[in-house]
Amino acid sequence: MISLVIALLALATLLTIAYGTTRSWPHHDRTPPVTVVVCARDEEATLFDCLMALATQDYPHDHYRLILVDHLSQDATGEIMETFAENAPVPTRVIHISEEDPQLAGKVHALAVGLEHVETELVLLTDGDCIVPDSWIRAMVSYFEEDVVAVAGLVSVGLDGIPEDWIGRLQNVDHRYYLGMLTGLSGLRAPSGRRKRDRIPQPFRSLISRLRPAFCSGNNLGFRMSAYREVGGYRAIGNTFIEDYALLNRIVSRTRKHLAVVPDSAVRVFTTAQPDLRGLWRQKRRWATGTSIFNPLSAYLFIEVGMIRILLPWLVLFQPLPALAALALVAAADTIVIRNVSRLTGHRIYLRDILFHEIYQIALNHMLLLATITHWPVVWKGQKYR
Template identity: 25%
Template sequence: MELTWITCLGIFFSILGVAYAILVERYRRVWEKMSEWKIPPGYTPSVLVSVVIPARNEASGIGACLDSILQQQYPAHLFEVIVVDDDSSDETAAIALQFADSRISVLQPPGTPLPEGFVAYKKRALETGVSKAKGDLILTTDADCVLPPHWLGLMASCYERKGWHCITGPVAFHREGSLFERFQSLDLLGMMLITGAGMRMGLTHLANGAAFGFSKAAFEEVGGYSDISRLASGDDLLLLHKIMARYPGKTGFLKTTQAVRTEALGSLKAFFQQRVRWGSKSRSYSDRKITAVLALVFLLCWSVLLSLALLFWLPWYWLTIPVVLIVSKTWADYRMLRSAARFFKRMDLFNAFWPAQALHILYIAGVGLASNLVVRYKWKGRRVK
């Protein structure tokens, strides 16, 4: 009976490892077949763009963010910037107001009383900005981000030439110092590959509001955030899912080396809270294929940990199981992350690959569990869910 139990568990764990390696390798191959989007030769912009920036207590970054937008290589008369100050307690709004540029406006969400248990503060800020936007194309970013000089042109040309109603683009960390920050950066590059390849495969796992765009018409057509306001997060991915359902084949990932830049988190606590916030959206996914992929990754990481723990009680030949799991995951991750790092010209991050492997297993196992068990978490000084 004991042998049967051990054998069945070992087979199950091994299947998880092999399935993970096959899936990740497929993502990598799809990614490498995708063409990089570049502004087409002779492209003349014609679409009016509204950049909406929800900001809460971002005094340290809002200035650099606005500078990077005003320096965009895009016709000045074809874009506006709307900063929505989400009840900041610092100088965020004051700094934004110091910019003497008619293209920048600073708004605040309406002061109407909020219902008990309200958590969708960021969505409320975004809706405020979108409602005042004059542009046909809405682009969102975060107040702690810096945009590459051709970002507006890349997003606008993609929108005009491809006819997409929703576009998500790459985000990357910069100015990494510690090993922990390099781990975050390498991990995020992998997420960008998964995002792009996943969308090409019809599996929309991720989207990032720091590099996000949608047509105002599509936003209004799907009702904005009206039925996804029960969660604090999801202003990007859950909206993308709604637009995908309404406009099949009219959404996509903009593959470009010109990633929106921000800084990695400095503490493990902040990192954990961020990933729990990201993971909390998974409970609202309706696509079973996406849920199955997330479950596979989660179960694989727990299988590695459990198989190592069982070494203390099971026969010596059990050692083959954690070896199979670790080799499968490491082989697949190495090839995927190397492909992503090469494309984004960040091979310097690869010295963090080996320690990142151990951290990745631990954080996926922990965050995956917490995302489904933690009801409320702290985000920008607020307790939300």
């Protein structure tokens, strides 16, 4: 009975999210001034390709500028930035940070410094290990309608296409899963979905209105600087390893405007995959610190994920058939979410990879629970934080 209740709750949530992925945000071509901020630390292997992609955008070159932040790099990252700035076809400013700020750990320090030099209303963020498409700036800006405060796009793993190794494929499915969830939650609030949502009974409609996304991937993000300054920016947030989550949660909770998560291939960013399980674990451990930021969405999803990924597998020992049937229902709903987003971005995801991802999620959530209980340290760029 318990297995069935959990499965039905999960199924209802995931199917609602899957419906949200079919809704779209309006967008119109526009070319306002915009600034792109790239923070990098020891990214010499990928930085040049990232900067060249930003320099060859189909956006008017006199309507955007780049701010590059070299954060405590020990390699040639700073030199690459300086050389690029000297020859860039768009205005480019390089900022070097040589000392850590004790009040702002990690990347949040670099972002805070870089954003202090932004003079435009719209700002876009990506990372030095990412490649953006030629139309990225134009497409991202096009979604900034009057009622939109921030825009986020999807992220694909693999700079040269979908990875062929198992760990790369696993990460690609994982990105699709999480961003599919965000796309669905965001889509429920899109104008094209609001009229349909009005047909939903009031108690459920009220719940959906509270479950708006307040987090996304910081390497494919844009927001209004007026909203950023209004909440005090990153310096008001303080030390955090999930700076994108913390910032957007703060912005979205204080405005009636929306975060638009758009499954548009024109705004899809490609990033490097973690090369091994150790790197993947450290990344997930860092991201998991986002559960410390409370909002109705994170609380609800945290409880539901705990029941699905942690409690349900153990129920197999006591209620084998109901629990296995429940896990199958959840896997089917996950598949719908992942494939909906993959279809929109033009990437095929194989069923075997999705099924492997289901097993991975169960193992990962057990490990994250243990890490939280034992205060396992967060490792970022070779440094340990507790």
